[in-house]
Amino acid sequence: MSREEVFTYAKMSYDNGLTVGTSGNVSMKKGNVMYITPSALPYNEMVADDILQVDIETGEILDGTRKASSETPMHRYIYLKNPEINAIVHTHSTYATIFACAHMPIPPVHYTIADIGKSVPVAPYAKYGTEALAEHVVNTLQGSNGVLLANHGVVAVGENMGDAYRRAEVIEEVAHLAYGSHTLGSVNPLTNAQLDDARQSFKTYTSN
Numbered sequence: 001m002s003r004e005e006v007f008t009y010a011k012m013s014y015d016n017g018l019t020v021g022t023s024g025n026v027s028m029k030k031g032n033v034m035y036i037t038p039s040a041l042p043y044n045e046m047v048a049d050d051i052l053q054v055d056i057e058t059g060e061i062l063d064g065t066r067k068a069s070s071e072t073p074m075h076r077y078i079y080l081k082n083p084e085i086n087a088i089v090h091t092h093s094t095y096a097t098i099f100a101c102a103h104m105p106i107p108p109v110h111y112t113i114a115d116i117g118k119s120v121p122v123a124p125y126a127k128y129g130t131e132a133l134a135e136h137v138v139n140t141l142q143g144s145n146g147v148l149l150a151n152h153g154v155v156a157v158g159e160n161m162g163d164a165y166r167r168a169e170v171i172e173e174v175a176h177l178a179y180g181s182h183t184l185g186s187v188n189p190l191t192n193a194q195l196d197d198a199r200q201s202f203k204t205y206t207s208n
């Protein structure tokens with residue numbers, strides 16, 4: 001089940017243009033195990049059996065014939081430090097990554113960003129796949145549901161796969177809108193109170 005779910009969302013991130021080629025990765029936590037997409041395998045060639053099972057504590061591959069995603073250390077570290085997070089979507093989606101390359105947090109120009117936080121902050125640069133990058137991401141998350149990775153891409157998290165995926169989409173959408181607002185020369189961020197108000201309404205909305 002978990003293997004199929006990770007595969008389904010990995011394919012969705014590809015089909016919906018959040019990732020291209022072999023970039024990005026998706027994982028889900030079940031107990032002490034995480035299910036994660038393989039390294040360097042194009043999405044259009046991936047099948048559910050390619051999803052690996054990795055011990056979150058030790059990093060040992062428990063099941064799977066492929067090589068685990070190069071960002072496995074980052075996924076493990078996020079789960080180890082944030083017990084409430086059960087799913088992670090990492091992408092290089094274009095507009096969000098433009099902000100990451102510019103070292104600019106995505107400003108709250110649209111109310112949907114309240115699902116992530118007050119903005120989408122930028123974690124300092126470290127080379128992909130390194131423990132340094134994993135530490136930067138965890139230190140920057142701090143209760144946010146998404147971060148930008150400087151000169152690299154996006155991480156979105158959630159209590160379940162659907163939440164993490166939706167947030168990866170929201171981050172890209174708001175980045176696109178913020179980019180457009182910059183282009184028009186008029187960026188109008190919402191206030192903290194307006195964002196809190198929107199977030200409250202999401203809770204009612206999703207529970208109904």
Ligand SMILES: [Zn+2]
Pocket residue numbers: 023024071090091092128152153
């Ligand atoms: Zn990446």
